Amino acid sequence: MKKWQCVVCGLIYDEAEGWPEDGIEPGTxxxxxPEDWECPxxxxxxxxxxxxxxx
Amino acid sequence: xxxxxPIVIVGTGLSGYSLAREIRKLDKETPIxxxxxxxxxxxxxxxxxxxxxxxxxxxxxxxxxVDAMAEQLNxxxxxxxxxxxxxxxxxxxxxxxxxxxxxxLVLAWGADVIRLSIxxxxxxxxxxxxxxxxxxxxxxxxEGGKRVAIMGAGLIGCEFANDLRNGDYEVxxxxxxxxVMPGLLPAEAAGAVQQELEAIGVRFHLETVVDRIxxxxxGVRVALANGEQIDADLVVSAVGLRPRVSIAESTGLKTGxxxxxxxxxxxxxxxxxxxxxxxxxxxxxxxxxxxxxxxARALAKTLTGERTEVSYGTMPVMxxxxxxxxxxxxxxxxAGGEWQVEQEGxxxxxxxxxxxxxxxxxxxxxxxxxxxxxxxxxxxxxxG
Numbered sequence: 493m494k495k496w497q498c499v500v501c502g503l504i505y506d507e508a509e510g511w512p513e514d515g516i517e518p519g520t521x522x523x524x525x526p527e528d529w530e531c532p533x534x535x536x537x538x539x540x541x542x543x544x545x546x547x
Numbered sequence: 548x549x550x551x552x553p554i555v556i557v558g559t560g561l562s563g564y565s566l567a568r569e570i571r572k573l574d575k576e577t578p579i580x581x582x583x584x585x586x587x588x589x590x591x592x593x594x595x596x597x598x599x600x601x602x603x604x605x606x607x608x609x610x611x612x613v614d615a616m617a618e619q620l621n622x623x624x625x626x627x628x629x630x631x632x633x634x635x636x637x638x639x640x641x642x643x644x645x646x647x648x649x650x651x652l653v654l655a656w657g658a659d660v661i662r663l664s665i666x667x668x669x670x671x672x673x674x675x676x677x678x679x680x681x682x683x684x685x686x687x688x689x690e691g692g693k694r695v696a697i698m699g700a701g702l703i704g705c706e707f708a709n710d711l712r713n714g715d716y717e718v719x720x721x722x723x724x725x726x727v728m729p730g731l732l733p734a735e736a737a738g739a740v741q742q743e744l745e746a747i748g749v750r751f752h753l754e755t756v757v758d759r760i761x762x763x764x765x766g767v768r769v770a771l772a773n774g775e776q777i778d779a780d781l782v783v784s785a786v787g788l789r790p791r792v793s794i795a796e797s798t799g800l801k802t803g804x805x806x807x808x809x810x811x812x813x814x815x816x817x818x819x820x821x822x823x824x825x826x827x828x829x830x831x832x833x834x835x836x837x838x839x840x841x842x843a844r845a846l847a848k849t850l851t852g853e854r855t856e857v858s859y860g861t862m863p864v865m866x867x868x869x870x871x872x873x874x875x876x877x878x879x880x881x882a883g884g885e886w887q888v889e890q891e892g893x894x895x896x897x898x899x900x901x902x903x904x905x906x907x908x909x910x911x912x913x914x915x916x917x918x919x920x921x922x923x924x925x926x927x928x929x930x931g
Contacts, residue, residue, distance in 0.1 A: 499591055499594075499610060500561065500591045500593065500594075500836060500840075501591070501593050501594075501836055501865070502593070502594060502597055502601075502867070503865075513920040513921065514920075532920055533836075533837075533865050534593075534836040534837055534840060535836070535837045535840040535841060536565075536836075536840055
């Protein structure tokens with residue numbers, strides 16, 4: 493399980509936790525997060541803004 | 548002739564680069580020239596208040612060099628170029644003794660920090676942090692230091708206080724208000740954030756102001772109006788931002804609190820647009836990332852041929868005080884409702900309710916901060 497960070501606002505997406513508020517189940521790998529998912533804090537898109545692998 | 552002229556974007560902050568990126572998603576070819584007064588390094592301004600927490604210095608917070616951005620976005624970049632005027636009739640941007648012809652001009656040059664006029668000879672130890680170059684200078688000046696005084700207890704002052712404590716610096720915060728983040732947080736939420744900041748060692752000096760800043764040893768002595776004296780290595784000034792309007796004003800663009808634009812980001816002069824911290828969009832001056840991203844997307848469509856109005860949704864703001872996670876969605880100024888507050892220790896759930904029970908805004912701290920997503924869905928969007 494990896495974590496990905498939004499480089500614009502610092503929000504962390506943790507694959508282990510997923511993002512249940514948006515229907516993304518715990519354990520969802522980053523590549524399986526829908527392409528139209530947006531950073532919940534700053535609104536940048538998944539592909540538009542590089543998320544960096546932090547571990 | 549202006550048909551072949553480039554789209555010119557002034558400013559390479561988050562607004563300028565986000566716009567260029569959005570345009571390139573729709574149009575790979577139209578020439579784009581970006582003009583910046585600084586070095587053009589790409590970075591995210593909200594991350595400047597997270598450097599110590601994340602163990603990053605100015606280089607660590609830089610995301611891409613100007614050359615990398617030019618190549619990645621297929622744009623021409625002019626760094627260290629200061630705009631001195633706009634000749635709207637000729638469609639020319641004036642850069643000192645040079646002129647640059649534009650087809651469309653986008654002003655994304657941000658906001659200026661407010662600087663207080665304070666007595667004493669220590670002004671060279673007072674730092675405002677409004678961009679990456681400012682941050683670099685601040686970190687350089689802080690090397691070997693231990694103690695920082697922060698003027699201002701707003702969002703930026705509180706975020707820097709938390710971040711500097713995470714970097715193990717001693718922190719004193721001085722502000723005239725009787726609570727942190729006045730105007731942004733209701734009293735209970737502000738109290739919770741202050742309490743948690745105090746718990747990690749931040750010292751607050753509220754309801755007073757800085758009278759003098761004088762050199763003392765290698766640092767400064769800060770004298771407060773209430774008689775206290777604080778010795779610090781340097782002072783961070785975080786007393787607010789003001790959208791940059793002066794050149795727009797002298798060009799004859801309509802200005803208010805910012806450069807006045809409609810929901811299509813059009814100024815009062817043809818072919819000139821404004822975006823981000825310098826813009827007053829349909830009456831709203833919102834110096835946050837979410838509105839500027841929404842604006843950049845709409846404007847990219849407009850500039851590539853499909854006039855598009857931005858639609859602001861609910862605009863919650865996350866406050867980066869890790870010691871007390873906080874999310875706020877301020878209610879409209881004239882909403883006429885009232886706060887309903889639940890509190891457990893430093894966890895506060897404050898909901899701003901209209902008389903008929905509609906949630907119009909909220910402030911969440913501590914363990915309630917995670918409810919931001921769900922509550923944002925209840926609050927009506929700014930542009931309904």
